[in-house]
Amino acid sequence: MKKVHIIGIIIIAVAIGVIFVSLKNTSTYADFTEAIENPDREYHVVGKLDKNQPQVYEPQVNPDLFTFNMIDNKGVEKQVVLHKSKPQDFEKSEQIVLIGKMQGDAFHANDILMKCPSKYNDAKPQVN
Amino acid sequence: MTENAIVYATERLWAGQLGHAFIILSFVAAILSCLSFYLASKDQGYLKLARMAFNIHGFAVFGIAGTLFYMLFNHFFEYQYVWQHSNTSMNMKYIMSCFWEGQEGSFLLWTFWNVVLGWILNRQLKNKEWEIPVMTIIALVQVFLASMILGVYIFDYKLGSNPFLLMKEHPDYSHLPFVLKAKYESTARGLNPLLMNYWMTIHPPTLFLGFASTLIPFAFAIAALWNKKFTAWQSLALPWAYFGVLVLGVGILMGGAWAYEALSFGGFWAWDPVENSSLVPWLVLVAAAHTMIINKNKGGSLFTTHLLAIGSFLLVLYSTFLTRSGVLGNASVHAFTDLGMTGQLVVYVLTFMFITVALLIHNELFKVTYVVLSLMMMLAAGVYDYSKILLLIWLGASFVITIVSYLLYFPKQKEEEALFSREFWMFLGSLVLILSSLIITYFTSIPVINKLFNTEYAPPKVPVYNQWVIPFAILMMFLMAAAQFLKYKKTNAKQFLKRMLWPMLMALVFSLVCCIPLYFINQNNTAFSNWDLVSFALLFFTALYAVLANADYWLLILKGKISKGGASIAHIGFALVLLGALISTSKKVTLSKNTAQRKVSGLGSDFDDSRSILLTQGDTLPMGNYFVTYTGKRKEGIDVYFKVDYFLENAAKKKEFVFSLEPRVQDNPRMGRAPEPDTKHYLNRDVYTHVTYADLSVDTIKKDLKAFGTAKNFIGHVGDTIFASNAIVVIDSLRTNISQWEYEKNDSLLEVTAVLKCVDVKANVYRAYPKFVIKKSVVIPLEAVVEELGLKLVFWKINPVEGNIEITMSERLSNQRDFIVMEAYVFPYINVLWLGCLIMAFGSFIAIRERMRILKLKS
Numbered sequence: 013m014k015k016v017h018i019i020g021i022i023i024i025a026v027a028i029g030v031i032f033v034s035l036k037n038t039s040t041y042a043d044f045t046e047a048i049e050n051p052d053r054e055y056h057v058v059g060k061l062d063k064n065q066p067q068v069y070e071p072q073v074n075p076d077l078f079t080f081n082m083i084d085n086k087g088v089e090k091q092v093v094l095h096k097s098k099p100q101d102f103e104k105s106e107q108i109v110l111i112g113k114m115q116g117d118a119f120h121a122n123d124i125l126m127k128c129p130s131k132y133n134d135a136k137p138q139v140n
Numbered sequence: 141m142t143e144n145a146i147v148y149a150t151e152r153l154w155a156g157q158l159g160h161a162f163i164i165l166s167f168v169a170a171i172l173s174c175l176s177f178y179l180a181s182k183d184q185g186y187l188k189l190a191r192m193a194f195n196i197h198g199f200a201v202f203g204i205a206g207t208l209f210y211m212l213f214n215h216f217f218e219y220q221y222v223w224q225h226s227n228t229s230m231n232m233k234y235i236m237s238c239f240w241e242g243q244e245g246s247f248l249l250w251t252f253w254n255v256v257l258g259w260i261l262n263r264q265l266k267n268k269e270w271e272i273p274v275m276t277i278i279a280l281v282q283v284f285l286a287s288m289i290l291g292v293y294i295f296d297y298k299l300g301s302n303p304f305l306l307m308k309e310h311p312d313y314s315h316l317p318f319v320l321k322a323k324y325e326s327t328a329r330g331l332n333p334l335l336m337n338y339w340m341t342i343h344p345p346t347l348f349l350g351f352a353s354t355l356i357p358f359a360f361a362i363a364a365l366w367n368k369k370f371t372a373w374q375s376l377a378l379p380w381a382y383f384g385v386l387v388l389g390v391g392i393l394m395g396g397a398w399a400y401e402a403l404s405f406g407g408f409w410a411w412d413p414v415e416n417s418s419l420v421p422w423l424v425l426v427a428a429a430h431t432m433i434i435n436k437n438k439g440g441s442l443f444t445t446h447l448l449a450i451g452s453f454l455l456v457l458y459s460t461f462l463t464r465s466g467v468l469g470n471a472s473v474h475a476f477t478d479l480g481m482t483g484q485l486v487v488y489v490l491t492f493m494f495i496t497v498a499l500l501i502h503n504e505l506f507k508v509t510y511v512v513l514s515l516m517m518m519l520a521a522g523v524y525d526y527s528k529i530l531l532l533i534w535l536g537a538s539f540v541i542t543i544v545s546y547l548l549y550f551p552k553q554k555e556e557e558a559l560f561s562r563e564f565w566m567f568l569g570s571l572v573l574i575l576s577s578l579i580i581t582y583f584t585s586i587p588v589i590n591k592l593f594n595t596e597y598a599p600p601k602v603p604v605y606n607q608w609v610i611p612f613a614i615l616m617m618f619l620m621a622a623a624q625f626l627k628y629k630k631t632n633a634k635q636f637l638k639r640m641l642w643p644m645l646m647a648l649v650f651s652l653v654c655c656i657p658l659y660f661i662n663q664n665n666t667a668f669s670n671w672d673l674v675s676f677a678l679l680f681f682t683a684l685y686a687v688l689a690n691a692d693y694w695l696l697i698l699k700g701k702i703s704k705g706g707a708s709i710a711h712i713g714f715a716l717v718l719l720g721a722l723i724s725t726s727k728k729v730t731l732s733k734n735t736a737q738r739k740v741s742g743l744g745s746d747f748d749d750s751r752s753i754l755l756t757q758g759d760t761l762p763m764g765n766y767f768v769t770y771t772g773k774r775k776e777g778i779d780v781y782f783k784v785d786y787f788l789e790n791a792a793k794k795k796e797f798v799f800s801l802e803p804r805v806q807d808n809p810r811m812g813r814a815p816e817p818d819t820k821h822y823l824n825r826d827v828y829t830h831v832t833y834a835d836l837s838v839d840t841i842k843k844d845l846k847a848f849g850t851a852k853n854f855i856g857h858v859g860d861t862i863f864a865s866n867a868i869v870v871i872d873s874l875r876t877n878i879s880q881w882e883y884e885k886n887d888s889l890l891e892v893t894a895v896l897k898c899v900d901v902k903a904n905v906y907r908a909y910p911k912f913v914i915k916k917s918v919v920i921p922l923e924a925v926v927e928e929l930g931l932k933l934v935f936w937k938i939n940p941v942e943g944n945i946e947i948t949m950s951e952r953l954s955n956q957r958d959f960i961v962m963e964a965y966v967f968p969y970i971n972v973l974w975l976g977c978l979i980m981a982f983g984s985f986i987a988i989r990e991r992m993r994i995l996k997l998k999s
Binding site: 014019031037038039055069072073076099101 | 595601863
């Protein structure tokens with residue numbers, strides 16, 4: 013067997029390995045219901061801020077803790093504990109993506125992505 | 141009607157008409173040039189026409205760019221592109237950035253560089269045998285690029301997006317009231333303030349020049365497949381490949397520098413799809429440049445060279461598709477908005493893949509079958525709804541055909557490379573580059589995979605990328621260090637090992653001395669596993685080894701000659717880039733540890749919630765080894781600057797002022813509030829800060845500071861805590877004057893006193909006794925004021941059913957001092973990265989010059 017063939021086999025093995033391992037560990041987009049069923053897995057949950065529920069951010073107590081309520085795309089509402097400072101323009105967000113897992117009654121997120129409407133053209137949201 | 145007639149008379153319609161005429165001319169001339177270059181391959185009489193058409197195309201592209209610049213400079217706001225990307229209030233030094241802020245402008249920039257490179261190449265190629273096929277390919281690429289700004293409707297399909305549309309013609313705006321009243325100037329949106337940065341003036345043109353330069357090795361490789369002359373083009377294309385490596389590499393790092401300076405994700409690299417998709421073509425181009433050298437010197441790696449040269453350009457196209465089609469959606473923070481050109485971009489990528497595969501097939505019948513089947517599949521995909529499945533089948537089939545035609549038709553080397561030969565190690569290095577680019581492409585393409593297979597995978601996060609890429613970086617560094625000491629064909633293994641021992645030993649000793657304290661003793665960052673730490677140490681060692689070995693090779697073997705040392709110098713630079721990236725990222729220190737003691741346990745290291753610090757105006761707090769004071773804010777335009785002073789304690793325990801930083805928050809009308817960092821640069825580290833939460837209002841009216849602010853209500857029990865801005869208030873106990881029984885009997889008076897313990901930041905305790913009084917069924921709360929703390933407390937409600945009480949608290953306005961929430965990091969030795977970038981650019985430049993010299997000597 014030629015060296016090139018051995019290398020080729022190694023490459024294929026690594027490539028398959030990457031796909032397998034990464035797909036097994038990667039987080040997926042989901043809704044709250046799925047996150048509740050698998051409390052220890054990390055998920056990306058897409059939803060909207062519930063503006064009728066209180067948002068608590070008390071930086072004097074803990075600048076890295078912000079709680080609010082989010083309604084996911086299926087209409088399920090959960091309390092969210094974000095372990096970060098309150099994002100700028102949070103109230104204006106029209107879509108939220110949370111990255112985190114379910115712990116007890118609340119969804120604990122370590123990161124957040126927001127989509128904000130552009131000021132001039134509501135038809136085309138711009139990614140913040 | 142009359143009003144309209146007057147208003148529209150001021151419109152400078154000639155500009156748009158001129159611009160669009162240039163667009164049509166550039167498109168038609170590109171088609172003509174492509175066709176006549178192709179015909180010239182059969183009859184050289186067409187060559188003159190072809191060259192002329194290409195010149196006209198180039199002239200038209202310059203015309204488009206010139207017209208658009210003229211319109212931007214002179215504020216032709218009746219045009220949508222000018223309206224959208226500039227305004228009169230902006231600083232004119234950023235007007236260049238307006239040009240390429242939009243998709244159309246950036247396509248134009250790319251087309252422009254292709255023209256410039258095409259002209260230089262055409263002059264360089266005196267040999268018609270190469271000129272004809274290479275220029276055919278370049279002209280074909282120009283046809284596609286010119287179509288991107290065509291903005292013409294073919295039946296119902298809009299081909300391209302025209303930057304010369306009037307506001308009143310633009311479907312998104314024509315119905316809006318300010319357009320109907322022609323109020324353009326006052327409404328102009330202007331350049332996104334985040335892009336008002338000098339890096340944004342030079343990063344896009346550099347990056348697009350880099351993208352454009354991948355076209356040349358691609359065109360040569362395709363021409364070689366077409367002519368079936370596989371070996372003659374490498375020496376012609378090699379300086380261009382180096383040029384692409386230089387320009388694209390610098391362009392990518394300039395983007396990193398901009399992100400580090402203007403964005404607040406906390407670093408220079410975030411593995412964002414936009415960054416990845418320019419990194420991958422660079423990695424593949426570097427691999428292509430190396431196999432081209434192997435091929436030139438030894439004759440091997442022929443098929444790989446073609447595949448890589450073609451691949452880097454195809455990946456540039458794929459990157460264009462990823463970042464401009466909107467397919468990334470939530471996955472990227474700075475992709476372009478969708479302009480509805482997804483279909484066009486897909487066709488563009490697939491066409492060039494199709495051409496490549498078709499040219500690989502030598503058998504005419506086989507080739508015709510492939511072409512016909514592909515076209516039929518495309519037609520079927522257009523008509524029926526099976527486009528995903530057909531696309532997957534086509535991709536799979538094309539992949540198989542590529543392998544089959546390699547086995548059947550491609551010239552192969554007879555003998556195998558020796559294990560200890562430079563070409564074998566360089567080939568291994570290229571494979572490592574290919575494999576890492578495959579992995580990065582795979583991770584970046586997860587949104588595409590989701591679309592194709594209806595899956596819901598989320599894009600991987602930064603640590604996942606790092607974990608997968610670092611092992612390849614380690615291998616790459618090792619090969620880069622050792623391969624130079626090997627000779628082509630065969631090297632004496634013993635001699636080789638002896639030669640490479642010294643730099644290796646030096647690197648080993650030095651990295652042991654550095655890495656053990658860095659990664660294994662002082663490691664309190666729980667985000668890293670042991671495996672991470674070992675891989676950091678290994679990368680540290682191999683990168684250092686690569687620096688030393690290449691320096692050794694250049695100084696001792698090449699005798700320090702600059703002109704010969706291009707490769708060694710570029711390698712040193714690249715190793716330094718990785719070393720700087722490794723140290724600054726893995727040893728990044730969070731200065732702004734959260735002072736609150738509410739740790740989240742049990743949620744794992746992902747939920748490390750100590751990155752922010754709350755700074756109240758005037759207070760001095762310890763932060764890392766510094767003491768910091770937030771002194772105040774000021775507003776300048778749309779930016780609010782927050783000034784923070786930094787002090788260090790000297791030997792006499794006195795605080796000495798060191799520097800001030802002014803991170804700002806931009807109230808960006810385009811994308812909301814955007815924090816922009818401020819960084820103190822030292823030679824060996826950067827102190828990097830950004831404000832994550834702050835009140836942007838800057839008050840100028842003086843308030844009565846003695847007055848109390850709005851009251852906040854608190855519901856709770858005995859033992860609970862109320863947080864004031866300067867103290868905590870604990871509900872110690874409740875006392876009643878009489879029992880319930882007495883109250884009912886007397887029907888007169890109930891008095892409940894809340895005993896409140898107020899503890900300020902210096903642990904002084906004050907007590908307050910607000911009373912809840914009911915006199916003949918009327919509630920009369922008696923407030924208590926703690927003068928020392930400026931707190932007013934009112935106990936106003938008892939909820940017997942819930943078993944809790946309600947207290948409101950208000951604070952004197954003088955209490956409510958302004959505060960900010962800030963993150964602060966130290967990036968150690970990040971300058972090694974920027975220095976490495978400069979050295980790499982210098983080395984690549986030397987290598988280009990040397991290759992050009994050799995090329996001239998030959999001809």
